[in-house]
Amino acid sequence: MQILRDDSIGILGRVTGLLGSWRRLFLGAASLAVFIALWSLYSAWLHGDWPFAYRSWSQPAEYIPYPSEVLYAFVDSFTHRDPFTSLYMTSHIYASLKRMFFGFVLAFLVAVPLGLLMGRSANAEAIGKPLVELFRPIPPLAWVPIFLIALKLFWGPIAIVFLGIFFPILLNVMFGAKSVDPVLIDAARTLGAKRRDIFTKVVLPFTIPYMMTGIKVGIGVGWMCIVAAEMLGAVGGGVGLFIYNMAYQGTMYDRMYAGMLVIGLLSVLTTGAAGFLEQRLSRWMGMK
Amino acid sequence: MMTGVAMESKIIIAIAVAAVVVVGVVAAAVVLMSGGEGGSVKYITLAPKDMKANLASGQIDAYIAWEPFVSDSVVGDVGEVLMWSDEIMDDHPCCVVAVRTGFLSETSVNGTDLTNRFVRAHVDATEWMLDALADEAGANYTKLVEMAVQFTARNESVVKAAFVHIQFGYEMGSDFEEALKKFTDMYIDTNMTTEEKLDERGYESVSDFVSSYVDDFYLATAPNVAESATILNPDRPIKLGYLLGDLHQLAQFVAQDKTVLGTDKSMFEKYGLKVEAAVGAPFANGGAEMGGFAAGNVDIGYLGAPPTILQHLNAGIGTKIVAQANSEGSGLVVSAGSGITSLSDLENKTVATPGESSIQFLLLKIALEREGLDLEIKT
Known part of the structure; x- marks a missing residue:
């Protein structure tokens, strides 16, 4: 299991000192600008607009609308009800966030204790590992039809998101609990710590950064699953349902991309919040 | 790394607070969820x-x-x-036969002629089905039920019950066009498509759109189509789109069956056609089949009228309706x-x-x- 850490930007930051954060901001903005410029060019090529004199491709130009059209559709989704579900984007976001929240809470409550147990007990690992390895690679999408029927319309989509978040947290916590430096444990034991103390004072704090990494990765995967979870039977809408409807029922690709943008932004915001919490936690625990 | 007893209690307090918050929010959300509305x-x-x-x-x-x-x-x-x-x-209209406009202007084969022949085979197959359904004691009825069982993976009693309410037919009368106009109006009312999109595709109004999107040229000339002793498109089969087990679209299954005519030739072959299932067929829904049309993977397809209308208008996918497959059902x-x-x-x-x-x-x-x-x- 790879542990993801944010070292890449750190190096630049250190080199340039105080100017580092500005530079980072500039580079970030520049990469977005280049992306949007390339996108505009590609769209122009498909549409046969300036600077291209002719329509270059047989595919309908609607497939890649201009960035401005997507931005317009994005704003429009908040100010007008969508043509299929008659809901505003805020309702879709609320519905998706609710699913993410329930899925996350469940995944957290199940994965953290399980991960700690499997990380600290060889027997537990021997029992759990085959099941984890068997179920981990199954795409949540594969479970959709049966979850919808077995777990019903409310819990079915949540269970899909749960699966996406569950495994990253479980594996990271397990890895963290396993990699506690034995020297720390010996030192605690020498100082007269009991098993319970070692667990609460050494293992648990040591695992928290790993857990936070698992949470950040898990939230990202959870958002990836939301379209699959909400494609069908989504009660009260959802951003995933919005994307599905725009793509399959309406072929309104500008709106479909707007829905994707919403997912991207939601993921940035939620993983950002987790990152912020991580920073706070590690500062509070005296690790930074 | 650790700073003594304070650290431990802080962590325990944090976990306790987090747990209380989580349980509280879950409970609140469940309570909120259960609130009903009326009307x-x-x-x-x-x-x-x-x-x-x-x-x-x-x-x-x-x-x-x-x-x-x-x-x-x-x-x-x-x-x-x-x-x-x-x-x-x-x-009311339901499934239709649609053709990709790009196929009509295909140069490697005569797309227009092949479409004409396809429509003729569709007409023959539909008439054969109507005759078979008219006489439930007949051998052809038994055969039709067998084919339907095979196509839909349902048992005989389901298929027989289903036949009662499906109206197979190919004609596209004024009622058909009126109904499509009504549906298009409803789409515009709910913003599923817009007047601007009609304009963008070069239609002046809803009725202008429907009357040019529904092209009855092929049905009108179908009676003139002659049989062909040879296959006219051996190297460029017609790529056929249809939906998974959709009983409304049984005509294409009948037209492909080599035993119906009793001549070792299917109805498609009778008119010189080589027909193959398109990449991706059978499709899960009409929206996915329109994706096949857009990508050039489908030449002629059976699907519901709504996706052809909406996706033609919204995404500019080049298709037209050339025959009906069924109504009601x-x-x-x-x-x-x-x-x-x-x-x-x-x-x-x-x-x-x-x-x-x-x-x-x-x-x-x-x-x-x-x-x-x-x-x-x-x-």
């Missing part, structure tokens, strides 16, 4: 294949779908039909023993539909509006 019929979107199981499990109180998904529940004693779609709109199913005997009993109940742009959804909406009821997404 309308609620709907959710489900794939027709999942509807029967959801009706049986009590997740939904009713659903509207096409055959054989209606008879599936009826024969399985899970559901009862509250209303057939022809009771909502007599002879959908039904509103309520769970058996639910006591729902009229549309007004559906108030505040949950109905599953195949999607807001489907004919089934539009018909349900029309029927409910007559009763003064709204159709709203379940929240």
Whole structure:
């Protein structure tokens, strides 16, 4: 299991000192600008607009609308009800966030204790590992039809998101609990710590950064699953349902991309919040 | 790394606080969720294949779908039909045969001629089916049921029950065009498509759009199509699109069957056609099949009228309607023993539909509006 850490930007930051954060901001903005410029060019090529004199491709130009059209559709989704579900984007976001929240809470409550147990007990690992390895690679999408029927319309989509978040947290916590430096444990034991103390004072704090990494990765995967979870039977809408409807029922690709943008932004915001919490936690625990 | 006892208690407090917050929010959300509303019929979107199981499990109180998904529940004693779609709109359009305009101008083969021949085979197959259905004691009826069982993977009793309410036919009369106009108007009313899109595709009005999108040239000239002793397109088969087990589209299955004519040739072959299932066929829904048209993977396809209309207008996918495949053949199913005997009993109940742009959804909406009821997404 790879542990993801944010070292890449750190190096630049250190080199340039105080100017580092500005530079980072500039580079970030520049990469977005280049992306949007390339996108505009590609769209122009498909549409046969300036600077291209002719329509270059047989595919309908609607497939890649201009960035401005997507931005317009994005704003429009908040100010007008969508043509299929008659809901505003805020309702879709609320519905998706609710699913993410329930899925996350469940995944957290199940994965953290399980991960700690499997990380600290060889027997537990021997029992759990085959099941984890068997179920981990199954795409949540594969479970959709049966979850919808077995777990019903409310819990079915949540269970899909749960699966996406569950495994990253479980594996990271397990890895963290396993990699506690034995020297720390010996030192605690020498100082007269009991098993319970070692667990609460050494293992648990040591695992928290790993857990936070698992949470950040898990939230990202959870958002990836939301379209699959909400494609069908989504009660009260959802951003995933919005994307599905725009793509399959309406072929309104500008709106479909707007829905994707919403997912991207939601993921940035939620993983950002987790990152912020991580920073706070590690500062509070005296690790930074 | 650790800073003594304070550290431990902080962590425990943090975890305790987090747990309390989590439990509190979950509880609050569950309480909020259970609050009911009044005044309308609620709907959710489900794939027709999942509807029967959801009706049986009590997740939904009713659903509207096409055959054989209606008879599936009826024969399985899970559901009862509250209303057939022809009771909502007599002879309403359903599945059509659409052709990709790019195929008509294909240069490696004569696309227009091949389309003409295809439509002729479709007409023959449909007439053969109508004759077979007219005489339930006949050998052809038995054969048709066999083919339907094979195509839909349903048992005989489901298929026989389903046949009763499907009106196979190819003609595109003025009623057909009027109904498509009504559907297009409804799409514009709900913003599923817009006047601007009509304009962008070069149509002046809804009726201008429908009359040019529905092209009856091929049907009109079908009687003149001659048989062909040889296959005219051996190297460039017609790529055929159709939906998974959709009984409405049985004509293409009949036209491909080599035993129907008793000459070792299928109806397609009789008119010199080599026809192959398109990449991706059978498609799960009409939207996906339109994707096949857009990508050039489908030349001629059977699908519902709504996706051809909406995706042609919204995404500019080059298709036109050249024949009808069937009309009617959908039904509103309520769970058996639910006591729902009229549309007004559906108030505040949950109905599953195949999607807001489907004919089934539009018909349900029309029927409910007559009763003064709204159709709203379940929240």
